Amino acid sequence: MPGLIDVDVNYRAKGVVGIISPWNYPLTLAVSDAIAALLAGNAVVLKPAEQTTYTALAAVALLREAGVPKDVMQVVPGTGPDVGEPLVAESDYLCFTGSSATGSLVAAKAGEQLIDCSLELGGKNPAIVMPDADIDAAVDGLIRGAFTNAGQLCIAIERLYVHEAVREEFTRTFVERAETLDIRATDDWDVEMGSLLSQAQLDKVSSHVEDAREAGATVLTGGEPLPDVGPYAYAPTVLTDVSSDADLATQETFGPVVSIYGFEDTDEAIDRANDSAYGLNASVWTADTDAGRDIARRIDCGTANVNEAYAPSFIAHDAPMGGMKESGIGRRHGAEGFYRFTESQTLATQERGSLDSPPGVPYKWYAAAMKRLFKLLRDVPGFR
Numbered sequence: 001m002p003g004l005i006d007v008d009v010n011y012r013a014k015g016v017v018g019i020i021s022p023w024n025y026p027l028t029l030a031v032s033d034a035i036a037a038l039l040a041g042n043a044v045v046l047k048p049a050e051q052t053t054y055t056a057l058a059a060v061a062l063l064r065e066a067g068v069p070k071d072v073m074q075v076v077p078g079t080g081p082d083v084g085e086p087l088v089a090e091s092d093y094l095c096f097t098g099s100s101a102t103g104s105l106v107a108a109k110a111g112e113q114l115i116d117c118s119l120e121l122g123g124k125n126p127a128i129v130m131p132d133a134d135i136d137a138a139v140d141g142l143i144r145g146a147f148t149n150a151g152q153l154c155i156a157i158e159r160l161y162v163h164e165a166v167r168e169e170f171t172r173t174f175v176e177r178a179e180t181l182d183i184r185a186t187d188d189w190d191v192e193m194g195s196l197l198s199q200a201q202l203d204k205v206s207s208h209v210e211d212a213r214e215a216g217a218t219v220l221t222g223g224e225p226l227p228d229v230g231p232y233a234y235a236p237t238v239l240t241d242v243s244s245d246a247d248l249a250t251q252e253t254f255g256p257v258v259s260i261y262g263f264e265d266t267d268e269a270i271d272r273a274n275d276s277a278y279g280l281n282a283s284v285w286t287a288d289t290d291a292g293r294d295i296a297r298r299i300d301c302g303t304a305n306v307n308e309a310y311a312p313s314f315i316a317h318d319a320p321m322g323g324m325k326e327s328g329i330g331r332r333h334g335a336e337g338f339y340r341f342t343e344s345q346t347l348a349t350q351e352r353g354s355l356d357s358p359p360g361v362p363y364k365w366y367a368a369a370m371k372r373l374f375k376l377l378r379d380v381p382g383f384r
Contacts, residue, residue, distance in 0.1 A: 004350070008346075019033050020080070020098065118340055124159060126273035140177070143177050217243065
């Protein structure tokens with residue numbers, strides 16, 4: 001109430017933020033949450049994935065070179081069972097990026113401590129290709145969206161829903177492009193796809209493809225390891241006729257594997273895109289960007305992109321990023337990604353007068369008068 005009450009909101013640092021980061025993007029995902037936490041006034045303890053500890057240590061060395069005090073950010077190497085559980089127990093807030101199964105365990109541990117957490121978890125991300133889409137552009141963008149980093153990306157596209165009017169042309173072009181990818185286990189700039197991380201990843205990808213094949217799916221290209229490229233390399237793989245209950249249809253594969261499905265109308269495509277336990281990212285391809293945005297709004301996911309796979313939403317650091325359903329809780333980036341590391345405190349000051357009824361005025365009359373006053377004040381700038 002202008003002139004009577006002044007209200008401020010203070011934001012306090014949480015304290016110690018524990019971060020458990022994954023191996024697939026070991027630089028970005030180790031420091032993006034950490035920097036926001038530090039800017040909010042917290043200390044950070046980072047447990048990187050055991051496969052990529054050196055990258056995290058190098059990143060922290062750069063932060064210290066930039067002036068971050070040594071004691072304010074620490075790295076604790078180790079496995080999840082050895083380090084993860086104590087980290088949750090000692091943190092005032094927790095960030096986790098990884099699988100949905102592990103994220104559920106982390107959330108349960110955080111709940112036992114009554115601390116808040118943010119979780120970016122798995123995805124089975126859909127793309128919808130409308131009949132008016134630029135087929136060449138859609139193929140090019142979805143090749144990147146599916147096979148960059150050998151598909152080891154939580155926001156990678158794994159399900160393609162293509163309108164029947166263009167499905168044959170799209171599928172043919174997409175398969176041809178997948179078969180010409182430059183695949184090497186090197187760090188050259190012109191390499192288009194590299195290797196999976198480990199034998200465990202290779203086994204998982206192979207299992208998903210074989211399960212789908214045994215259930216009647218058709219492998220249009222790929223579907224096999226590439227030992228000549230590297231011990232864990234797997235061919236870019238495209239399938240059709242995937243059973244709705246196959247692991248490949250329902251679980252995150254996290255590899256260079258996509259399934260193509262046809263659809264007849266937009267509502268069907270949206271329903272099928274939403275028919276998933278996950279809800280992280282989605283992609284819509286159409287010449288009508290307004291219609292594309294309308295479609296994207298109806299997909300149950302934390303980020304959606306029109307005429308690209310995932311890059312526009314990921315690089316928009318002023319906008320939040322995260323998942324719905326089993327793809328996580330909370331958001332990184334944007335205002336939401338910053339204020340999650342704070343505790344809000346409302347500070348109200350009664351500057352003059354009183355909110356109690358004046359002496360001698362029945363409270364019923366006072367309440368009626370205040371109700372009328374509030375109605376009048378709704379149109380006063382600064383009141384609401």
